[in-house]
Amino acid sequence: MDGSANYFFKLFDRGGGLQFMKNTVVISFIILFILAAGCIEGSYIKTETVLVKLDNQENIQWISVIQNPDYATATALAPGFYQFIQTSDNGFFVSGYYSNKSGYTVLRIFKTDSQGNLLWDQQLADTSMGWDIRWILQWDDGGYSVLRRDGQVLTFDSAGRAQGATNMMASICQTHGTVCYDLTPISLKQNPDGSLDWILTNGNISTHETTLIAATVTRNGTLLKKEILPLTNPNGVRDIIRTDDNGWLLGKGYRNDAPGGGIEILIEKTSASSDISWDTVLGTCNKTAFCYNDLIGMHESGDGYDIIYQSYLQHSNESLPVDTISARLDSKGHIVRQEKITDLSGIPAWIFSEGGSRSDFVDLIPKEVLDSAANAHGGNNPRFGEISLTRTKDGGCALQGTRYYGG
Helix, strand or coil, X not given: XXXXXXXXXXXCCCCCCCCCCCCHHHHHHHHHHHHHCCCCCCCCCXXXXXXXXXXXXXXXXXXXXXXXXXXXXXXXXXXCCEEEEECCCCCEEEEEEEECCCCCEEEEEEEECCCCXXXXXXEEECCCCCCCEEEEEECCCCCEEXXXXXXXXXXXXXXXXXXXXXXXXXXXXXXXXXXXXXXXXXXXXXXXXXXXXXXXXXXXXXXXXXXXXXXXXXXXXXXXXXEEECCCCCCCEEEEEECCCCCEEEEEEEEECCCCCEEEEEEEEECCXXXXXXXXXXXXXXXXXXXXXXXXEEEEECCEEEEEEEEEECCCCCCCCCEEEEEEEECCCCEEEEEEECCHHHCCHHHHCXXXXXXXXXXXXXXXXXXXXXXXCCCCCCEEEEEEEEECCCCCEEEEEEEEECC
């Protein structure tokens, strides 16, 4: 597999490991994108970015349609290239990569007010191919940072003017003799003092050569602290969080090849000395066929842990439904409850706290909301896709997507 193919397989797992694709549509999309890598031919008359604000009862409060005027013959790029957050003034900051039919690509950022009206719109030429935006952060001074999977952190002031770029991976790698050959960020936490706590994998996550690194870095990239984690078995790690007892909670893929088995989730808890204290296997669905369970996120709260994952059967039906499951473990790893999330209100706010929107929960968005977003303000039945979602401060949600015309 060449470099571009490997990149796109990595792209669809926010946790850093290869996540199992939910249906053949996604797989087909990746294959087509790989074949077209390096020369993106636009086949659309125009594209538009759509923002939708929902209240806590999933009622539409407003729909904003924002033109993509410089890319009228292009497709805005795939999920993983977009992120948006609600800002301190209740508006929205959107970041994404846009490419025209000749393959010219820019990083586009824009800011709206609390009703979705465009306040400013900036574009930055980018030839690095570091397209996967992992996080967006807003700082106390009103500025923003866009953090990419390749370790580049692009900084902007409150009006969207570029303030420079920092390679966070370089500062992490160039100290204490660490040799970095495939450093991939798994999680990021923004501290009250403005520093950033990173958890990263170093090496191929499917081999025994993988190590885990915890690092604290200032906003401008200065390394404050770094720790090489002596985990017994880091293989297959999709998510990891530091726990209050200074240990670690790891979420891994776990393959059960027994009849009616599938891909399950192994949750491991370690002590501060990295010894495994307990492990628990999660996974639900009717096991009459091979079943996939994908870890979405983990969170420590009170005297236990909350886990969100998604479950679906292997099947040729492209419209196969996905179940989103909320699980609660006590401090010893016992399963307290597992229940299906049936609407947007069931998605916890912490799942979005890594610094951006998520594309995992499209199945929970009501069809009438998607239909309204696809056709609002003279839509004329375009294709509506690349949808991501975030929680808003008032308990509601906002979603963003792209409308494609023609082609």
